[in-house]
Amino acid sequence: MAEQHTKSERLRKHLMDVIDQGLEPHSKLPAERDLATEFDVSRLTVRRALDRLANDGLVYRVQGAGTFVAAPRITKSVELTSFSEDMRARGLMPGSTTLISETVPAGAKLGALLRVSPSAELFHIRRARTADGEPMALEDSYLNPLLFPGLIDNVGGESLYKIMEDDYGLRLEWAQQSIRASVLEPEQARILHAPPFSPAFFVERTSYDARDVAIEYAESIYRADRYHYELEIHRAR
Ligand code: GLP
Secondary structure (H helix, E strand, C coil): CHHHHHHHHHHHHHHHHHHHCCCCCCCECCCHHHHHHHHCCCHHHHHHHHHHHHHCCCEEEECCCEEEECCCCCCCCCCCCCHHHHHHHCCCCEEEEEEEEEEEECHHHHHHHCCCCCCCEEEEEEEEEEECCEEEEEEEEEECCCCCCCHHHCCCCCCHHHHHHHHHCCCEEEEEEEEEEEECCHHHHHHCCCCCCCEEEEEEEEEEECCCCEEEEEEEEEECCCCCCCCCCCCCC
16 A cells, blocks of 8 residues: 555656646646556556646546646736836837946845845846836846846847847746835936825846846836736636
8 A cells, every 4th residue: 555655656756747847738648547557557556646636736637538737827927027018018108218327236135136246246227117108117127247248338218128138148037026015205206207205016026037047136116106017817726
């Protein structure tokens, strides 16, 4: 009994690896009978492994058809998008004015996030972002100059993500983001043409490439009267 349990666990882990390594959602797993032959285990052992995977939401079964890879729990609609893409999706024309482009010491917090020493230099770019010409947000981006040589002299009104991709061949893959309520400090309010201390969203984002290298740390403050945050979310299975 215990041995059977270990075998089914081993098979379950193996199947998890296979799924992780790139089986597309909804692709069919081999039949129980074939898995049993391939791994030299009983069909009961195979069924146990598949039961666990199904309970964990990694696969689903269709009566008479077989077992299939489940779609990821978080839907693709929670996508990593740029300010420009966000605005275009809302039917607005994105714009950008660079207010600051400088080199600053990373310091402890950004050094740890971007995995450079606290004394290393980072590019700091502050941009006022507009939608149909109206001020919408202020964004402070911090980037490792070694990854983006010359970038500091070339940030114009263009999308930063597009520059990263087109000029530096760096594609962001995922990000850690937090959003919290805040207010516009008087200087921020002046730039964003809003009353001082009016409500705002403060968004912090650390973005990574496919190899989990942190590429950008950014703090953005959005006018709460002009911006709302919209997500399509699905009930966990
Ligand atoms: C979002 C992110 C920022 C990022 C920006 C890039 O607003 N919070 O971290 O810098 O998108 O936008 P764009 O490519 O339009 O410059």
